[in-house]
Amino acid sequence: MSIDPNLLDDLNARGLVHDSTDATRLAERLASSPVRAYVGFDPTADSLHVGNLVGLLMLRRLQDAGHNVIVLAGGATGMVGDPSGKSAERSLLDDEQLAANISGILPQLQQFLDFDSTDNPATLLDNRAWTVGFSYLDFLRDVGKFVTVNQMVAKDSVRSRMESSDGISYTEFSYMLLQAYDFAWLFEHEGCEMQMGGSDQWGNIVTGMDLIRKKVGGSAYGLTWPLLTRSDGSKYGKTAGGETIWLSAEKFSPYAFYQSWIRIEDAEIEKLLLQLTLMPVADVHAVMSEHAEAPHKRVAQTRLAVELTTLVHGPEATAGAQEATAAVFGGSVADLSADALAMLAMELPTFNASREVLGSEGALVPLLSESGITASNSEANRLLKQNGVSINDVKVPTDHVIHSADLLHGRFALVRKGKKHLSLVVFDQP
RNA sequence: GGGUCGGUGCCCGAGUGGCCAAAGGGAGCGGACUGUAAAUCCGCCGGCUUCGCCUACGGAGGUUCGAAUCCUCCUCGGCCCA
Incomplete structure (x- = not known):
């Protein structure tokens, strides 16, 4: 050779x-x-x-x-x-x-x-x-x-x-x-x-x-x-939340991995494409000029996420992450098919819940903390008060009661904390 | 071994008897604005059965009506001397 x-x-x-x-x-x-x-x-x-x-x-x-x-x-x-x-x-x-x-x-x-x-x-x-x-x-x-x-x-x-x-x-x-x-x-x-x-x-x-x-x-x-650092000088390899981004799918899901690249700020993106992918330099420049024309489309971020997720987790996992992303950040959550939800269940943090909480007063707060979406009941209360929780894309108040009619396909509740933190609560079969 | 200074919430760091769940900063979280970006602004940021209670300032005791703050012992670390 x-x-x-x-x-x-x-x-x-x-x-x-x-x-x-x-x-x-x-x-x-x-x-x-x-x-x-x-x-x-x-x-x-x-x-x-x-x-x-x-x-x-x-x-x-x-x-x-x-x-x-x-x-x-x-x-x-x-x-x-x-x-x-x-x-x-x-x-x-x-x-x-x-x-x-x-x-x-x-x-x-x-x-x-x-x-x-x-x-x-x-x-x-x-x-x-x-x-x-x-x-x-x-x-x-x-x-x-x-x-x-x-x-x-x-x-x-x-x-x-x-x-x-x-x-x-x-x-x-x-x-x-x-x-x-x-x-x-x-x-x-x-x-x-x-x-x-x-x-x-x-x-x-x-x-x-x-x-x-x-x-x-x-x-x-x-x-x-050079050590890979963010524009603020902090080291790479961690999410904004300080979590380590592992290469192992067990420790860090492909979906989360994909997402962490999608969220990269513009100022970093070219450097990351150059240093973390095998794309030819000329291709990187081409992607960057396309990105510069319409930054809100985030083509560079998408490309980075696809390249890296494929490299680390393979094409299948990448496709799954892309589909999950499209479902959650694209159209309406209410339109998701049962299949799509089953797939999401594999990509997102998932929690199984009993149907007993349906229709019962005050069940939401403990559900949030037990599922790990919030660290404590206090945090759950706080978050609700700050209008930070939505279920199936509908913001919910502190005293919200979940009814079975609100669930997708009778048993799924996609709980969103803020904009980007998603968890799927799956209720028992009726 | 002796002396000395110190160990405070996720991190840094104020606080030296009551006004302390503990200043300030950072990180983080939510909201607004946006492009799942950056910047900016606002709010939150120990727990709970949340107008109150509980747990917390290295650990264990003690003094006091009351201690992160004073005393004793222990432990860990810095610095200086040997």
């Missing part, structure tokens, strides 16, 4: 290069022959989240351009915790949790890359393989000796934590060495010449390159991408 000589230009055009080792040399190296490169992912949870997408796609871009990529699962580093970009010490994961996390993440890592390619199949490795058997004394002699504390302390990630009131534990302080050792090991045993990561990984990557130079006598490449 031939390699794409324009890879680096493409990455630059997308704004995906934050920092790299000597740009000219890197460009030459990437254009001459396939490079082996890796990105590491620590199993801090049982699913990856949106914040990991850029890294996964970076590997994909490299692979598509003809290079050899390694996905590194941080089974060992995950035990320690990376202080980079973290303001506080993290709690340690126990073995059981870690094992569960790894098994949740592995299929996600695999889904973005081609492991069966005859030319340049991707490789999946776990750094436990070369770390668990490494004794502490050996580590101090073989790795620690090559790195001075002076340079470690100078790294931003460490310094900011040393200056904070919480401090940094020796454990997290040592993280950098583990990651550096990973890079050196991969360089030596897997012919891996390049490490990529988010911009907060620069210090760790550079430490790895130093180690390679001193310990192995080789020279490696490093590249970081």
